[in-house]
Amino acid sequence: MSVLPYLVAVWIFMTGCYGLATSRNLIHAVGCLAVCQSATYVLLLAVGYRDGGTAPVFSDLKPGSRPVVDPVVQALTLTDIVVGATVTALLLALVMQVAKRHGTVDPDELRELRG
Numbered sequence: 001m002s003v004l005p006y007l008v009a010v011w012i013f014m015t016g017c018y019g020l021a022t023s024r025n026l027i028h029a030v031g032c033l034a035v036c037q038s039a040t041y042v043l044l045l046a047v048g049y050r051d052g053g054t055a056p057v058f059s060d061l062k063p064g065s066r067p068v069v070d071p072v073v074q075a076l077t078l079t080d081i082v083v084g085a086t087v088t089a090l091l092l093a094l095v096m097q098v099a100k101r102h103g104t105v106d107p108d109e110l111r112e113l114r115g
Contacts (some may be wrong), residue, residue: 005046013025013039026105030088037084041077049071 016036022027048070058066099105 005049007040009039009043009046009092011038012042024106024108026098026107027092030091030095033091034084034088037080037087040080044077044080046074048077 013036016032016034016039019035020029020033020096023032050067050069053069056071096106100111102110104110
């Protein structure tokens with residue numbers, strides 16, 4: 001197995017972290033968090049990939065006669081996508097409430113939130 005998918009996942013994650021660290025807008029920060037989470041999709045699919053693997057349906061052949069992919073990893077990836085979309089929607093709703101109450105989405109201008 002190639003190490004390329006793992007490097008791509010790290011690159012996507014680091015790109016999202018860089019955008020998050022340099023963000024001056026809460027909406028941009030939520031987008032960067034979504035990019036960071038998309039790295040987990042690539043990582044999970046890279047873990048579950050098998051070269052020449054097919055779907056684990058054994059209706060026509062006996063088990064062990066061909067390589068199959070792990071369906072649990074695919075299910076975890078789909079669950080990760082749904083949870084990521086939900087978290088992104090929740091964070092964007094919170095950013096909208098902050099913009100309504102404080103009139104800005106710049107984190108440096110939110111004086112009431114400082115301790």
